[in-house]
Amino acid sequence: MTISERETITAHLAAGPVEYRLEGDGPQTVVIFHGGHMRAALALGEEVFTTSGHRVLAPSRPGYGRTLLATATTPAAFADVTADLCHTLGTEQVAAVVGISAGGRTAVTMAARHPHLVRRVILQSAVGFGPWPDDRRTYLGGRLVFNARVEAASWAVVRLLMRAAPRAGLRLLLRDLSTRPVRQVMDGLSEHDQAELLALFTLMRSGAGFVNDMLPVPDCTTQVTQPALIIATRTDRSVPFTHAESLAAAISQAELVESRADGHMIWFAPDYPAITEKIKDFLATA
Incomplete structure (x- = not known):
């Protein structure tokens, strides 16, 4: 892909x-x-x-x-x-x-x-x-960070991190997607897969949709x-x-x-x- x-x-x-x-x-x-x-x-x-x-x-x-x-x-x-x-x-x-x-x-x-x-x-x-989300802390965090008023700034920070320290940025985002240690998750990804995920996360936006998704x-x-x-x-x-x-x-x-x-x-x-x-x-x- x-x-x-x-x-x-x-x-x-x-x-x-x-x-x-x-x-x-x-x-x-x-x-x-x-x-x-x-x-x-x-x-x-x-x-x-x-x-x-x-x-x-x-x-x-x-x-x-x-x-x-x-x-x-x-x-x-x-x-x-x-x-x-x-x-x-x-x-x-x-x-x-x-x-x-x-x-x-x-x-x-x-x-x-x-x-x-x-x-x-x-x-x-x-x-x-x-x-x-099943966890109340994650739910409240999602509403705070990805609501329509601030999501553009949140993703701008993500893009900045991805450019300045791509591996650190990738580890940060993957930590919320897996129950396994993030080092193990990173080790299981090829360089090509890591590049693809970096590109994907860089292009993401939440708009007004993500908070609506949590209802x-x-x-x-x-x-x-x-x-x-x-x-x-x-x-x-x-x-x-x-x-x-x-x-x-x-x-x-x-x-x-x-x-x-x-x-x-x-x-x-x-x-x-x-x-x-x-x-x-x-x-x-x-």
């Missing part, structure tokens, strides 16, 4: 503006809901879909990029907006909705609300419907009837493995795949190639 900022488009729908990006030219579309601090312009882990012949539709979730928070303040509302976007683009069925991290609840909600549009669900390090959301997992593939690791400090377990227990056709990653960023783990094969097989099922 190569982390860089990519060109996006803004659709002006009835609910409001939605920023999105299209990648690939396959006959089937996969909708990807990004995680916290991300947006449509940043691609993470999409190669498995484009190389398997799928087109990727990646919208910026509300409060991120050029999608206003007012467009849809809840996962349910944005699921409906995304369904409208799909129809506007001429997509009457999607091969899968993919929920990454904080985007997981939107993916699940879209599958529940639009079963005729969504064929499958893929969740990666996904937030479930329990309290999140409670009605649980609709039991309403999901499509097959679901849930991928997570027990060493994730950001989204504990219990979230994946609760999602797998509540979705009737769910399969839980345990990643051996050293933390939240499962795409940089040695076993990710095997997981990509699992994803491809899942997408190929009738």
